[in-house]
Structures are given as structure tokens and as C-alpha cells.
Amino acid sequence: xxxxxxxxxxxxxxxxxxxxxxxxxxxxxxxxxxxxxxxxxxxxxxxxxxxxxxxxxxxxxxxxxxxxxxxxxxxxxxxxxxxxxxxxxxxxxxxxxxxxxxxxxxxxxxxxxxxxxxxxxxxxxxxxxxx
Numbered sequence: 001x002x003x004x005x006x007x008x009x010x011x012x013x014x015x016x017x018x019x020x021x022x023x024x025x026x027x028x029x030x031x032x033x034x035x036x037x038x039x040x041x042x043x044x045x046x047x048x049x050x051x052x053x054x055x056x057x058x059x060x061x062x063x064x065x066x067x068x069x070x071x072x073x074x075x076x077x078x079x080x081x082x083x084x085x086x087x088x089x090x091x092x093x094x095x096x097x098x099x100x101x102x103x104x105x106x107x108x109x110x111x112x113x114x115x116x117x118x119x120x121x122x123x124x125x126x127x128x129x130x131x
Contacts, residue, residue: 018038019037019038019039020038021035021036021037022036022037022038023035023036024036027045031045031046032045032046061081061084061085062085063082063085063094065081066078066081066082066085066094066098067094067097067098069081070097070098070102075098075102075103075106075107075109075110076109076110076111076112078098078101078102079098079099079102079110079122080115082094082097082099083095083118083121083122083125086125092125092128095125096125096129099125099126099129100129
């Protein structure tokens with residue numbers, strides 16, 4: 001008959017795809033790492049509460065670009081980039097710099113139509129600065 005052993009024998013003889021790893025990088029905190037493979041980017045972290053959304057990142061989203069946007073008066077773009085990169089610098093200096101460097105008259109424009117996915121990060125960052 002066709003018992004369980006017959007199904008597993010066929011599965012064992014099937015060739016598995018080869019996945020090649022092109023690059024591995026570790027988080028400065030030692031709490032996670034990422035690998036660029038032939039199957040895509042794999043991100044691993046020990047922090048189960050961390051939410052990572054790679055659709056918000058691009059090669060142009062960098063700490064230097066966020067600071068340049070703030071300097072040029074684009075507080076909204078600077079804030080969005082800083083929050084997307086939150087945690088990349090360890091102590092949150094980029095988010096702090098953008099929050100503290102945003103002129104009071106630019107706050108309402110920076111928050112207009114703010115993405116709901118970044119609201120928790122914004123509120124957490126703001127709450128850490130309330131004395």
C-alpha cells in the first residue's frame with residue numbers, strides 16, 4: 001500500500017533549490033542581522049516587538065539625506081526618513097536632531113497626511129523627549 005513511508009521517500013529524493021548568500025551585515029547592537037540572498041533579503045532580529053517595513057526604504061533614505069532635507073527646509077521628508085531609519089544609529093540621534101531641528105512653524109506641514117504606520121514611532125520618539 002501507499003503508507004506514510006511512500007510519501008516521505010519521494011520527498012527525500014527531490015532536489016532542494018540552492019540559495020546563495022551575497023552579503024551579510026550585523027546590527028551594531030548585536031541584536032539582529034540581515035542577509036542578501038538569491039531569494040531576497042532576509043532580516044532577523046532578537047527583538048520580537050520590532051516592526052520592519054522594507055517597502056519604506058530605498059537607497060536614497062540615509063541619515064545624510066534626512067539631515068540635508070531638514071537643512072533645506074523639508075521637515076516632512078526629514079522626519080519621514082529619520083523615523084524609517086529609527087534605531088539604525090543606536091541612540092536615536094537622527095530622530096532627535098530632526099525633531100529638535102524642525103522649526104515650530106513647519107510642524108503642521110510636516111504632520112499633514114502623516115503615514116499611520118509611522119505614528120507609533122513618532123509618538124514614542126516624542127514621549128522620550130518630554131521632561
